[in-house]
Amino acid sequence: MKIAIKDAKNQLGQEVEIRGWSFNARSSGSIAFLQLRDGTGRIQAVVSKNDVSPEAWEAAKSVTIESSVIVRGLIKEDKRSPLGVELAATDVRIVQLAQEYPIGLKEHGVDFLMNYRHLWMRSARQEAILRVRDEIAYGFREFMKDRGFVLTDSPIFTPSACEGTTDLFEVKYFDDKAYLSQSGQLYLEATSAALGKSYCFGPAFRSEKSKTRRHLTEFWMLEAEAQFMEQEENMKLQEGLVMHVVRRVLDRCQDEFRTLERDVTLLAPAAEGNYPRVSYDEAIAKLQQLGSDIKSGDDLGADDETVLTKQYDRPIFVHHYPVEAKAFYMKPDPDQPTRVLNDDLLAPEGYGEVIGGSQRIDDLAILEQRIEQHGLPKDAFDWYLDLRRYGSAPHSGFGIGLERTVAWVCGLEHVRETIPFARMLHRLRP
Numbered sequence: 001m002k003i004a005i006k007d008a009k010n011q012l013g014q015e016v017e018i019r020g021w022s023f024n025a026r027s028s029g030s031i032a033f034l035q036l037r038d039g040t041g042r043i044q045a046v047v048s049k050n051d052v053s054p055e056a057w058e059a060a061k062s063v064t065i066e067s068s069v070i071v072r073g074l075i076k077e078d079k080r081s082p083l084g085v086e087l088a089a090t091d092v093r094i095v096q097l098a099q100e101y102p103i104g105l106k107e108h109g110v111d112f113l114m115n116y117r118h119l120w121m122r123s124a125r126q127e128a129i130l131r132v133r134d135e136i137a138y139g140f141r142e143f144m145k146d147r148g149f150v151l152t153d154s155p156i157f158t159p160s161a162c163e164g165t166t167d168l169f170e171v172k173y174f175d176d177k178a179y180l181s182q183s184g185q186l187y188l189e190a191t192s193a194a195l196g197k198s199y200c201f202g203p204a205f206r207s208e209k210s211k212t213r214r215h216l217t218e219f220w221m222l223e224a225e226a227q228f229m230e231q232e233e234n235m236k237l238q239e240g241l242v243m244h245v246v247r248r249v250l251d252r253c254q255d256e257f258r259t260l261e262r263d264v265t266l267l268a269p270a271a272e273g274n275y276p277r278v279s280y281d282e283a284i285a286k287l288q289q290l291g292s293d294i295k296s297g298d299d300l301g302a303d304d305e306t307v308l309t310k311q312y313d314r315p316i317f318v319h320h321y322p323v324e325a326k327a328f329y330m331k332p333d334p335d336q337p338t339r340v341l342n343d344d345l346l347a348p349e350g351y352g353e354v355i356g357g358s359q360r361i362d363d364l365a366i367l368e369q370r371i372e373q374h375g376l377p378k379d380a381f382d383w384y385l386d387l388r389r390y391g392s393a394p395h396s397g398f399g400i401g402l403e404r405t406v407a408w409v410c411g412l413e414h415v416r417e418t419i420p421f422a423r424m425l426h427r428l429r430p
C-alpha cells in the first residue's frame, strides 16, 4: 500500500510503500540507513542485508543524497524518532541515482544557497516555511470569503502608478508601454462599487532599489476594499484578518514551528487582538524619546519601525500620518486636515510594516487636485475618477504583504526565504 510519510504513524505493523527521496544515506556492514522524505514528512528506513534480496541490498548501499527511491517495508515503533516510527525495509528500488549533490551538510553561505534555491527548498527548514506560507495564504482567502468579500483579480499590466512613480517597472506593450502593477487597489475600488466588498490576491511589483531584509521586487499582496466602510471599521477588519491567520498557523503548523525553532509564545498575543493604536505624532514623540533623530513629517523608516515595535508584545496600528508622507488617494481627516485617515500595521519583534491601509478620497475635486499635486498623468486616471462621478461613497481598504507576514510568523531574518523564488535588486535567478 502506497502511503504518505505523514500518515506512517497510523500504519503500525503494516506493509507499506513509500515513494520519495533519500536526503541522507549511510551503510556499514550488513545494515543501511536511508533517511527518506516525500514532501509530507521524514522517516528513517532501516535495511538489513538478511531481510532483502541481493538486488535491493545493492540498491540500498549505492543510494546517494537526493536519489529518488521506492522503498517497501513494515512500519515499526521507534521511540527515538520525532515521528515515533521507522520503516523496516523489505525492498529498495532506485528510480534515479542522483549525481553528487551540491548542497552538503556543512554550512553554506546564503548566496550559494539562493543560487541553488531550486534544490535548497528541499531542506527541512525551507519546506516548513513553504508550508506555513501555504497556510497563511489559505487563511487570507478563507477570512475574506467568510466576511463576504468577492475575489476580483486585478490586472498586472497597468497604464499608471498606484503607489508613486519612483519604483515602477516599465515594460514594452506592443507599440506602447505599460507598467507592472504595484497594487491592485485602484481596480478594487471599481470592483467594490460593483460588488460591495472585493479583494484581490496576487503579485505586485516595485523596482525599489532598497536592499533590505523586507523588500522584494516581486511580492504577493492580499488587498481588500469595501464601500461604505470607514477607517475605524477598516482597522477592525485588518485586526480580524491577522488574528485569524495567526490562530490558524498556531493550530496547524506546530510541526513546522518546531523545525524552525520558532518560539510560538511570542506569536500568541497576536491571536488575542486588542492591537494598540499609536498616532503618528505619538510615534514620533516616542521614537525621539528612544533616541531617534526622526523629525515630524518624516515617514517611519525600517529602523524606526523596529525600535517602536519592540515596545509591544503584539502588532500595533500607527495611524494619522502626515498627508505628504503618503499616497495620493488617502483621505485627509476632516478634523485634522494635515493628517490622513490611514494606518500601517506593524508586526512585533522588530518586523515592522505588514499592512498599509486607508480611507480613500471620495470627493472628485479633491482627488483631481491630489493627482495633479503628485504629478500623475490625469489621462491615465480618467476611468478612476469616474468612480467619483458615478455614485461615490466613503470607502476604505488595505493591503497585506504575504512575505512579510510569513517572515514574522516564522521568525525569519529575511523575506527571501518566504517565497519559492525570490526576486530582488540583485537576484533574478533561478
Ligand code: 4AD
Binding pocket: 162, 163, 182, 183, 184, 185, 206, 208, 214, 215, 216, 217, 219, 221, 223, 224, 353, 354, 355, 356, 357, 358, 397, 398, 399, 400, 401, 402, 403, 404, 405, 415
Ligand atoms: O503600504 P503599501 O505600499 O500599500 C499599498 O500598496 C496599498 N495600495 C494597499 C491598499 O490599500 N490596497 O503595501 C502594502 C503591503 C506592505 O505593508 C508590505 O507588507 C507589502 O505590501 N510590501 C512589500 N513586501 C515585500 N517587498 C516589498 N517591496 C513591499 N512593498 C510593500
Ligand code: MG
Binding pocket: 344, 353, 355, 356
Ligand atoms: Mg506602506
